[in-house]
Amino acid sequence: MSSQATPLPEEGRLRSLVDFYGTMMRTSVVSQLQYRVAQYFYMLGMVAEPVIYLVVWTTIARQHGGAVNGITVGQFAAYYIVWTLVRNMNIVFGAPFWEWRIREGRLAGDLLRPLNILHYDLAFFAGWKFVVVALWIPIAVGLSAVFHPDLHPSALEIVVFVAAIWGAYFVRSMFQATIGMLNFWTTRGAAVFDLYMATEMLLSGRLVPLKLMPGWVQTLADFLPFKWTFGFPIESLVGSLSTRSLLLGLGAQVMWTVIGYVLFTFAWRAAIKRFSAVGA
Amino acid sequence: MSTTASIIHVSELTKIFKVPEREPGLRAAAKSLIRRKTRDVHAVEGISFDIEPGEVVGFLGPNGAGKTTTLKMLSGLLYPTSGEARVLGHIPSRREKDYLRRMTMVMGNRNQLQWDLPALDSFELNRAIYRLRRADYVAMRDELVELLDVGDLVRKPVRNLSLGERMKVEIVGSLLHRPLVLFLDEPTIGLDVTMQKRIRTFVADYNERHGATVLLTSHYMADVEALCKRVIVIHHGRILFDGDLSSLGNEFAAYKTIGVVLEDGDARLDDYGEIVDRDGDRITLRVPKADTSRVAARLLSDHEVLDLTIEEPPIEDVIEMVFAQSR
Ligand SMILES: Nc1ncnc2c1ncn2[C@@H]1O[C@H](COP(=O)(O)OP(=O)(O)O)[C@@H](O)[C@H]1O
Ligand SMILES: [Mg+2]
Numbered sequence: 001m002s003s004q005a006t007p008l009p010e011e012g013r014l015r016s017l018v019d020f021y022g023t024m025m026r027t028s029v030v031s032q033l034q035y036r037v038a039q040y041f042y043m044l045g046m047v048a049e050p051v052i053y054l055v056v057w058t059t060i061a062r063q064h065g066g067a068v069n070g071i072t073v074g075q076f077a078a079y080y081i082v083w084t085l086v087r088n089m090n091i092v093f094g095a096p097f098w099e100w101r102i103r104e105g106r107l108a109g110d111l112l113r114p115l116n117i118l119h120y121d122l123a124f125f126a127g128w129k130f131v132v133v134a135l136w137i138p139i140a141v142g143l144s145a146v147f148h149p150d151l152h153p154s155a156l157e158i159v160v161f162v163a164a165i166w167g168a169y170f171v172r173s174m175f176q177a178t179i180g181m182l183n184f185w186t187t188r189g190a191a192v193f194d195l196y197m198a199t200e201m202l203l204s205g206r207l208v209p210l211k212l213m214p215g216w217v218q219t220l221a222d223f224l225p226f227k228w229t230f231g232f233p234i235e236s237l238v239g240s241l242s243t244r245s246l247l248l249g250l251g252a253q254v255m256w257t258v259i260g261y262v263l264f265t266f267a268w269r270a271a272i273k274r275f276s277a278v279g280a
Numbered sequence: 281m282s283t284t285a286s287i288i289h290v291s292e293l294t295k296i297f298k299v300p301e302r303e304p305g306l307r308a309a310a311k312s313l314i315r316r317k318t319r320d321v322h323a324v325e326g327i328s329f330d331i332e333p334g335e336v337v338g339f340l341g342p343n344g345a346g347k348t349t350t351l352k353m354l355s356g357l358l359y360p361t362s363g364e365a366r367v368l369g370h371i372p373s374r375r376e377k378d379y380l381r382r383m384t385m386v387m388g389n390r391n392q393l394q395w396d397l398p399a400l401d402s403f404e405l406n407r408a409i410y411r412l413r414r415a416d417y418v419a420m421r422d423e424l425v426e427l428l429d430v431g432d433l434v435r436k437p438v439r440n441l442s443l444g445e446r447m448k449v450e451i452v453g454s455l456l457h458r459p460l461v462l463f464l465d466e467p468t469i470g471l472d473v474t475m476q477k478r479i480r481t482f483v484a485d486y487n488e489r490h491g492a493t494v495l496l497t498s499h500y501m502a503d504v505e506a507l508c509k510r511v512i513v514i515h516h517g518r519i520l521f522d523g524d525l526s527s528l529g530n531e532f533a534a535y536k537t538i539g540v541v542l543e544d545g546d547a548r549l550d551d552y553g554e555i556v557d558r559d560g561d562r563i564t565l566r567v568p569k570a571d572t573s574r575v576a577a578r579l580l581s582d583h584e585v586l587d588l589t590i591e592e593p594p595i596e597d598v599i600e601m602v603f604a605q606s607r
């Protein structure tokens with residue numbers, strides 16, 4: 001027996017992580033491209049939601065002499081068309097995915113690998129976003145032709161927007177993954193997930209631009225994570241936020257990402273403890 | 281016994297699952313909302329063993345014996361209820377990255393490769409996950425691909441591969457980081473005989489080349505016979521036997537088989553032992569172990585014997601006897 005078994009030398013930590021993200025994103029682009037047709041139908045279905053909001057608000061605005069609370073028809077169009085991009089960016093693995101991952105016995109394999117599980121999901125969807133955005137462009141062109149958005153962003157707004165859609169992605173990833181942890185204890189995690197989605201609907205700017213909400217709702221939204229995943233990125237491009245508000249917004253996204261990460265880490269540790277006790 | 285040299289050290293390892301007890305009926309369902317009744321399943325009950333570097337050990341036992349549960353505790357997927365496990369100096373349940381980088385667990389019925397992509401793409405991902413240097417990765421990948429002869433298969437989407445082909449590329453993916461310890465849970469399950477052989481040879485080669493330690497379970501005795509000098513037999517979560525495969529028969533077989541070819545092909549041999557086979561001139565008798573030499577001597581003196589062999593019963597039968605004796 002030749003027992004000179006030695007482990008292979010390790011590549012540097014950071015270098016490997018960058019390498020992982022690069023490889024995973026490439027992998028995910030390739031695999032998602034195989035599903036581009038399905039992807040497209042999915043996106044068309046998704047676009048129905050903002051188009052309904054847009055038609056409703058456009059109608060109301062027309063009845064009120066072309067604007068609601070100072071938001072014009074063209075601005076509504078800009079808001080909800082940018083909405084479609086933000087929505088594509090902030091789709092992440094949520095509670096249903098975690099349910100699947102556990103049920104299908106996928107988790108065991110993931111746990112055997114020497115890498116934080118968040119990296120898989122973040123890297124996978126990060127790659128997926130490039131496919132999605134490419135597919136989104138023609139939809140945006142089509143919507144613009146129909147609804148004539150009033151959109152004149154400055155260079156700074158564009159830069160902040162590009163950062164903010166990734167910020168939205170990270171914030172939402174952390175919170176959705178944290179909720180996903182409920183699946184380890186209950187088969188009724190979906191109820192909490194639905195509650196999250198309903199709250200998000202109202203407090204994020206997804207259903208209605210926050211500007212149209214009562215003052216106290218807007219204040220409440222400032223102090224919760226939801227707005228930073230929808231309303232803020234949209235308004236960074238569409239609205240007329242001050243430079244200060246733009247930068248504060250990015251700061252809020254960083255803060256919520258960190259808070260979400262800490263929450264996830266606690267939840268994940270407890271979840272793994274539970275999982276390793278009851279088995280897969 | 282010193283345990284410093286052993287690569288796997290297991291002492292009084294125990295796993296008890298608490299499973300919810302469901303009674304039929306509405307009333308019971310309502311009651312269970314308030315206090316959930318559970319039942320204890322003793323999957324593994326205080327097992328102990330040590331495995332030295334480079335050993336290939338077969339882990340045998342009927343369905344539900346606790347083999348998978350043990351392997352899951354050793355790979356860090358399950359916390360033990362009590363007892364101790366140490367592998368490569370690590371406590372598996374802590375799942376330290378240094379540990380995970382040095383071991384692998386292959387489950388015959390699981391798939392970790394990306395379904396829609398060629399295995400090569402998944403291999404690249406593993407390279408990054410296991411922090412391999414490119415040169416090491418390429419060398420290891422090419423070696424494994426050659427050993428398992430999967431050069432063409434790794435370029436096809438995994439979903440287009442047959443079960444056996446998938447298992448082979450799965451194994452390549454699981455070994456790219458050149459683990460020092462391999463846990464193989466039914467790696468050949470559901471595969472045809474040729475494929476089983478191929479994987480068997482591969483495990484032997486890998487062990488030889490890299491001095492890796494292997495703990496494997498299999499339904500197929502042929503796997504164990506070909507690979508393992510040592511076997512651990514487990515039943516109802518307890519160890520029944522731990523030692524050389526060759527001595528398993530000595531210890532547990534209640535009988536041996538005597539094969540004879542007689543000059544007089546029509547001779548009646550009923551009262552020498554139970555006739556289990558008659559193949560041409562060759563007659564196979566089953567004889568209680570203690571009587572073997574006496575019966576052989578009688579045969580030699582009573583008949584004109586052309587050939588006579590005394591054999592241990594097939595290992596499958598021995599294993600069956602082991603389990604039968606422990607019921
Ligand atoms: N996650 C689990 N929850 C409850 N019981 C389990 C679980 N996993 C295994 N068991 C039980 O533990 C025993 C041992 O199972 P296992 O280790 O899978 O056996 P083997 O691999 O030897 O067939 C069986 O009775 C099985 O039903
Ligand atoms: Mg099993």
